[in-house]
Amino acid sequence: MCVALPGKVVRVDGTKAQVDFSGNLVTAEAGLVKIKPGDYVLVHAGCILQVLSEEEGNSISALFKEIESL
Amino acid sequence: MTKYQEYLQNYDGEPMRIMEVCGTHTAAISHCGIHSILSPKIKLISGPGCPVCVTVTAYIDRLVELALTPGCVVVSFGDLLRVRGSSRSLNDAKALGGQVRMVYTPMDTLKLAAAEPDKTFIFAAVGFETTAPVYAMLLEEALRAGIQNIRLLTSLKTMPPVIDWVCANQGGIDGFLAPGHVSVITGSEIFRPLAERYSIPFVVSGFEPEQILLSLYALVKCRGMGKALNLYPSVVTPGGNHTAQQSVKKYFMPCDASWRGMGLIPGSGLCLRPEYQQFDSGSVALTEDHDANPACCCAKVLTGAIGPRQCPLFGKVCTPQSPQGACMVSTEGSCYQYYVNKRE
Ligand code: SF4
Numbered sequence: 001m002c003v004a005l006p007g008k009v010v011r012v013d014g015t016k017a018q019v020d021f022s023g024n025l026v027t028a029e030a031g032l033v034k035i036k037p038g039d040y041v042l043v044h045a046g047c048i049l050q051v052l053s054e055e056e057g058n059s060i061s062a063l064f065k066e067i068e069s070l
Numbered sequence: 071m072t073k074y075q076e077y078l079q080n081y082d083g084e085p086m087r088i089m090e091v092c093g094t095h096t097a098a099i100s101h102c103g104i105h106s107i108l109s110p111k112i113k114l115i116s117g118p119g120c121p122v123c124v125t126v127t128a129y130i131d132r133l134v135e136l137a138l139t140p141g142c143v144v145v146s147f148g149d150l151l152r153v154r155g156s157s158r159s160l161n162d163a164k165a166l167g168g169q170v171r172m173v174y175t176p177m178d179t180l181k182l183a184a185a186e187p188d189k190t191f192i193f194a195a196v197g198f199e200t201t202a203p204v205y206a207m208l209l210e211e212a213l214r215a216g217i218q219n220i221r222l223l224t225s226l227k228t229m230p231p232v233i234d235w236v237c238a239n240q241g242g243i244d245g246f247l248a249p250g251h252v253s254v255i256t257g258s259e260i261f262r263p264l265a266e267r268y269s270i271p272f273v274v275s276g277f278e279p280e281q282i283l284l285s286l287y288a289l290v291k292c293r294g295m296g297k298a299l300n301l302y303p304s305v306v307t308p309g310g311n312h313t314a315q316q317s318v319k320k321y322f323m324p325c326d327a328s329w330r331g332m333g334l335i336p337g338s339g340l341c342l343r344p345e346y347q348q349f350d351s352g353s354v355a356l357t358e359d360h361d362a363n364p365a366c367c368c369a370k371v372l373t374g375a376i377g378p379r380q381c382p383l384f385g386k387v388c389t390p391q392s393p394q395g396a397c398m399v400s401t402e403g404s405c406y407q408y409y410v411n412k413r414e
Contacts (some may be wrong), residue, residue, distance in 0.1 A: 002121070002198060002201070002249065003105050003198040003251075003402075004251045004254070013224065031207055032311060032314045033313065044204070045176060045201055045204045045250060046177050047175065047207060050305040059303045063299060063300075067287075067288050
C-alpha cells in the first residue's frame with residue numbers, strides 16, 4: 001500500500017498536476033512539493049510526494065567508498 | 071553490480087538475518103527472486119510493513135458496521151475489501167446491501183461526497199507515514215470546499231515504534247532494509263536512534279532489484295554497526311518532506327495503536343487531534359484482535375517469528391483464492407507473496 005511510482009509532470013494547474021506514467025496521463029495532487037513541468041516526481045495514492053533529484057549518483061558513490069573501506 | 075551480487079552469493083561470514091520491513095520490498099524481493107541468489111548465511115525475513123495485514127479485527131468490524139448503516143458509505147483502497155473481521159469483510163457487507171466504494175486515491179472521496187450530500191462518506195484511513203499526508207490533504211480540501219459529509223475511520227501507524235518493538239521483544243535481526251517510501255516523508259535520519267540503540271544497521275533502499283542488492287550489500291558490510299544509511303537519495307533526504315510532516319501534524323497526533331500479532335504499542339499510531347474530532351467515525355478503542363481462522367499464524371509471520379511456509383495452513387487451506395488471514399489477502403502480504411512467487 002506504500003507503493004509509489006515515478007512519472008513526469010506535463011502540466012501544473014494550481015494545486016494539481018498532470019503526470020505522465022509511460023503514456024498514461026493522471027491528475028495528481030501537487031500541494032506537498034514545489035514542482036514544474038518536466039520534473040520527474042514520485043506519486044503515491046494520487047499525491048506527489050517528492051521530486052526525483054539528480055544528485056543520486058554522486059551521493060551513492062561517496063557512500064560506497066565509505067562502505068568499501070569498512 | 072556483479073561484484074555486489076557475487077559478494078552476497080559467496081558470503082561466508084557470521085550469519086545475517088535481515089528484515090525487509092516494508093510490504094512493497096517483500097513484493098519486489100519475492101517477485102525478482104533476490105532471496106534465492108543469496109548465500110545461505112544471509113536470510114531475509116518479512117516484517118510488519120503491510121498496513122492491511124497489521125490491521126486488527128475490531129477495525130474491520132467497525133468498517134463493516136458502518137457500511138451496513140443506512141446513510142453511510144465506506145470508501146476504501148481495494149486491498150482492504152477482502153480482509154475478514156470477526157465474521158465479515160467489506161465485500162461481504164457489500165453483498166448484504168452495504169455501501170462500499172473503492173477508489174484509487176482518498177481525494178476521490180471529495181467528488182463522491184459533493185455529489186451525494188445526504189450521505190456520509192467514511193474513508194478507511196489505513197496506512198503508514200507515506201499515506202498520512204494524503205489524508206491530511208483530504209481534510210484540508212474538505213474544509214476549504216465546505217464539504218461536511220466526509221469522515222475518517224483511522225488506523226494509521228508509524229514505523230519506528232514497531233521496529234523498536236520487534237528489536238526489543240523478538241530480537242535476532244542483524245539489519246533492517248528500511249522502508250523507502252515511508253522515508254520519503256520521514257527522512258532517513260528517523261532510523262538513526264534505533265540503529266544506535268540496538269547497534270544494528272538500517273539502510274533506506276529503493277525498490278529496483280539493483281537498489282535492493284546494493285542495500286543488502288551495505289547491510290552485510292555494516293553488520294554490528296549502529297549506522298543509518300540512505301541509499302535512496304533520489305527521493306529520500308535526511309529530514310524528509312517537511313511540508314508533508316507539517317500537514318500531518320496539523321490534523322493528527324501520536325496515539326497508542328493495536329497491531330495484529332503485537333498488541334498495543336505505545337505511541338505507534340496517529341489519530342485525529344481533538345480540534346478535528348468532527349471528522350472521526352469512531353476510531354478510538356478499536357483494539358480487539360483475533361484471527362478469522364484460529365490456526366492462522368499471521369501474528370507470528372508479521373513479526374518475522376516464523377516464515378509463511380511454517381504456517382500449517384499455508385498453500386493447503388490458505389491460498390489467495392481462499393485466504394484465511396490478511397497476510398494472504400493483501401498483494402503486499404508475506405503469505406501472498408511467498409505463495410504466488412513460490413518463495414521459500
Ligand atoms: S498462510 Fe494463511 S493462515 Fe497461515 S499465516 Fe498466512 S494468512 Fe494466516
